[in-house]
Amino acid sequence: MYKKIITLCQKNDRKAQKELYQAISPKLYGSCLRYAPNEAEAQDILQDTFIIIFKKIDQFKFKGSFEGWCKRIAVNTALQRYRGVKVYDLVNEDQLEDLEAVQIEESDDVPLKKLLSMVQELPERYRLVFTMYVMDGYSHKEIAEMMKITTGTSKSNLARARQHLQSMVKIWRESHNSNAG
Numbered sequence: 001m002y003k004k005i006i007t008l009c010q011k012n013d014r015k016a017q018k019e020l021y022q023a024i025s026p027k028l029y030g031s032c033l034r035y036a037p038n039e040a041e042a043q044d045i046l047q048d049t050f051i052i053i054f055k056k057i058d059q060f061k062f063k064g065s066f067e068g069w070c071k072r073i074a075v076n077t078a079l080q081r082y083r084g085v086k087v088y089d090l091v092n093e094d095q096l097e098d099l100e101a102v103q104i105e106e107s108d109d110v111p112l113k114k115l116l117s118m119v120q121e122l123p124e125r126y127r128l129v130f131t132m133y134v135m136d137g138y139s140h141k142e143i144a145e146m147m148k149i150t151t152g153t154s155k156s157n158l159a160r161a162r163q164h165l166q167s168m169v170k171i172w173r174e175s176h177n178s179n180a181g
Contacts, residue, residue, distance in 0.1 A: 002066050010058045017054055024067060025050070028074045034131045035078035037120050045081060049074040075136065079146055082124045109176070110169055118168045126161035133158050 002023070008016030029046050036042035052073050060069055119127060128147065132138040133154070138146070140154040147154070 003062065006057060006060060006062075006066060009054065010060075021050060024070055027067060028070055031071055031074045031136075032078060034116070034119070034135050035075070035082075035128060037124070037127070041081075045074065045078050048081075049077045052077060075132070076146070079128065082128055110172060114172065115165075115169075118165055118172070121168065122161050122164055125157050126164060129154055129157040130161035130165075 002020065005016050005020050005023070009020055025046060028049060029042060032045040032049065033039065033042040036045055049070070053070055056073075060066060119130060122130060125147075129143055132143045132146070133140070140151045140158075143149075143154040144151045149157075
């Protein structure tokens with residue numbers, strides 16, 4: 001689908017770069033937004049992602065999905081930005097089972113946009129692990145490798161993220177219901 005544009009981008013063709021940016025930036029922006037705490041940070045990550053894409057586009061060998069290759073760069077760029085930020089609690093293994101039991105109730109009363117904004121409000125590490133695991137489907141092992149943490153820490157951060165989200169949803173529902181009544 002993108003073969004001609006990619007080939008031109010590999011030759012530093014500015015018109016092709018603009019066309020490629022316009023074609024895939026909306027999808028990549030969505031990924032960046034899931035990892036960033038706000039839209040401005042997501043824009044910064046997106047711009048950094050495209051700088052890397054255009055620098056390394058000659059390394060793409062047309063094996064596998066180009067969008068997947070770009071998304072991986074976006075995720076790695078976001079992780080690089082937040083990698084040094086230590087915002088997580090250590091949890092004992094026995095506490096972990098209790099936290100894993102915490103589930104966010106799926107329902108139609110909380111708009112998706114509101115849920116996404118709640119995810120963005122999570123502390124950095126919680127947000128990153130939650131996004132990687134729940135939204136992008138990475139395993140705890142993959143997350144641990146990419147973030148340079150243990151799988152236990154990944155599980156702990158996911159459990160804490162769910163716990164935070166559950167309390168945010170509860171608060172939102174309470175305020176929403178009291179306003180409606």
